[in-house]
Amino acid sequence: MERAPSKLYEGYMSDQTTERRRRTLVGRVVSDKMDKTVTVEVTRRVKHARYRKYVSRRKNFKAHDEQNTYQVNDVVVIEECRPLSKLKRWVVIERRSGN
Numbered sequence: 001m002e003r004a005p006s007k008l009y010e011g012y013m014s015d016q017t018t019e020r021r022r023r024t025l026v027g028r029v030v031s032d033k034m035d036k037t038v039t040v041e042v043t044r045r046v047k048h049a050r051y052r053k054y055v056s057r058r059k060n061f062k063a064h065d066e067q068n069t070y071q072v073n074d075v076v077v078i079e080e081c082r083p084l085s086k087l088k089r090w091v092v093i094e095r096r097s098g099n
Helices: none
Strands: 024-031 037-047 054-064 075-080 088-096
Touching (some): 054 075
Parallel strands (some): 054 088
């Protein structure tokens, strides 16, 4: 019994792009002590499952800052990228106005 070739090898998907859209998050710089790296705290509001009250959830991300331009308390936009080190998977894109 012979298997039929998949459509991928027939050129079915060769003209379509496989690149996916990268995630972006907005957060506040909480540490800039490392060289070319900042720690960005992202806060999100989630409704509690039982009590139906909104609670804040925070997570810290290490982000790449090539020129060391961002300081503590800057509000920045970070974008997902390929792994740059053991913990760095984000790049700082821009500074947002206001705190």
